[in-house]
Amino acid sequence: MQFSKKTLIISTIFSYIGCQNSSSKEAVKHEIIKPVVISTWNHGLVANEATWELLVNGGNALDAVEAGVKTAEANPEVQTVGLGGFPDREGKVTLDACIMDHNNNCGSVAFLQHIKHPISVARMVMEKTPHVMLVGEGALQFALEQGFKKENLLTEKSKKAYEAWLENSQYKPTINIENHDTISLLALDENGNLSGACTTSGAAWKMHGRVGDSPIIGAGLFLDNEVGAAAATGMGEAMMKTAGSAMVVELMRQGKSPEEACKEVVKRIYKIYQNTPDLEWLQVGFIALNKNGEYGSYCLRPGFNYAVQTKSLKNQLIDGKYLLP
Ligand code: SD4
Numbered sequence: 001m002q003f004s005k006k007t008l009i010i011s012t013i014f015s016y017i018g019c020q021n022s023s024s025k026e027a028v029k030h031e032i033i034k035p036v037v038i039s040t041w042n043h044g045l046v047a048n049e050a051t052w053e054l055l056v057n058g059g060n061a062l063d064a065v066e067a068g069v070k071t072a073e074a075n076p077e078v079q080t081v082g083l084g085g086f087p088d089r090e091g092k093v094t095l096d097a098c099i100m101d102h103n104n105n106c107g108s109v110a111f112l113q114h115i116k117h118p119i120s121v122a123r124m125v126m127e128k129t130p131h132v133m134l135v136g137e138g139a140l141q142f143a144l145e146q147g148f149k150k151e152n153l154l155t156e157k158s159k160k161a162y163e164a165w166l167e168n169s170q171y172k173p174t175i176n177i178e179n180h181d182t183i184s185l186l187a188l189d190e191n192g193n194l195s196g197a198c199t200t201s202g203a204a205w206k207m208h209g210r211v212g213d214s215p216i217i218g219a220g221l222f223l224d225n226e227v228g229a230a231a232a233t234g235m236g237e238a239m240m241k242t243a244g245s246a247m248v249v250e251l252m253r254q255g256k257s258p259e260e261a262c263k264e265v266v267k268r269i270y271k272i273y274q275n276t277p278d279l280e281w282l283q284v285g286f287i288a289l290n291k292n293g294e295y296g297s298y299c300l301r302p303g304f305n306y307a308v309q310t311k312s313l314k315n316q317l318i319d320g321k322y323l324l325p
Pocket of ligand 1: 200211237
């Protein structure tokens with residue numbers, strides 16, 4: 001009796017140690033892929049190049065995400081971000097952007113006019129003020145104080161599109177408009193730190209003063225350096241109603257893969273809109289990247305794509321998986 005009790009204790013200790021060993025073997029099995037960059041739409045390809053350049057040269061994720069999205073902000077051909085963005089109903093180009101680092105520091109600007117690089121203003125809000133978000137006139141004043149140049153962001157091309165829209169003045173967003181849209185970009189650097197950035201001119205022909213999800217931490221972008229990062233594109237109101245990007249991160253924390261987490265939030269959004277007239281033109285897409293460098297995406301309808309680059313994967317566009325045929 002004595003002996004078997006002792007045996008039981010010893011075997012329990014050994015099975016406990018065995019358990020510990022097998023779980024640490026499991027942990028070793030997850031090889032971390034880094035660096036990684038993932039971004040929305042085909043303008044993500046150019047953005048990834050700029051991000052990658054910094055990441056592979058030992059740059060940190062924060063600098064890299066800012067540099068990446070600035071390429072879309074500066075490109076007048078990208079009519080949904082920065083310079084050349086489509087204006088609102090009053091013909092004004094108003095920009096939204098946010099940025100977040102691995103320490104949960106974040107900065108954001110919304111309803112900002114005349115500044116080509118709202119992402120850099122957002123970063124300065126993060127680094128140089130006690131606040132997270134500045135909007136409108138206050139954001140512009142801050143940008144000018146920081147040395148940003150005031151410029152006209154309405155290009156001839158976008159002005160013509162606006163004038164054409166004015167003929168009917170009908171507010172009806174177009175799904176996957178011209179296959180380029182808000183740029184959301186996530187990166188994991190060589191040190192295993194995550195950062196994210198999101199920048200947009202918002203929904204074309206929006207009401208003057210309308211702000212979407214893109215500058216809202218938790219809606220358009222969120223990350224937790226212990227878990228992963230997520231960001232969105234599409235009809236911002238849907239991401240705001242669901243705290244979309246924060247939710248994707250929380251679902252990854254619960255063990256879902258990046259794609260599964262994105263899919264779950266897309267399904268929640270569909271549930272909210274399924275019996276409403278807005279479903280007709282609703283598109284949303286999420287991208288996600290976890291701490292191990294695994295990435296994924298999910299969207300409501302076909303047409304959304306994202307760009308990814310890792311050491312073993314050449315910078316390339318991937319079609320997002322979707323819920324509705
Ligand atoms: C917004 N999410 O302002 C942005 C715009 C966008 O597809 O991504 N549209 O709602």
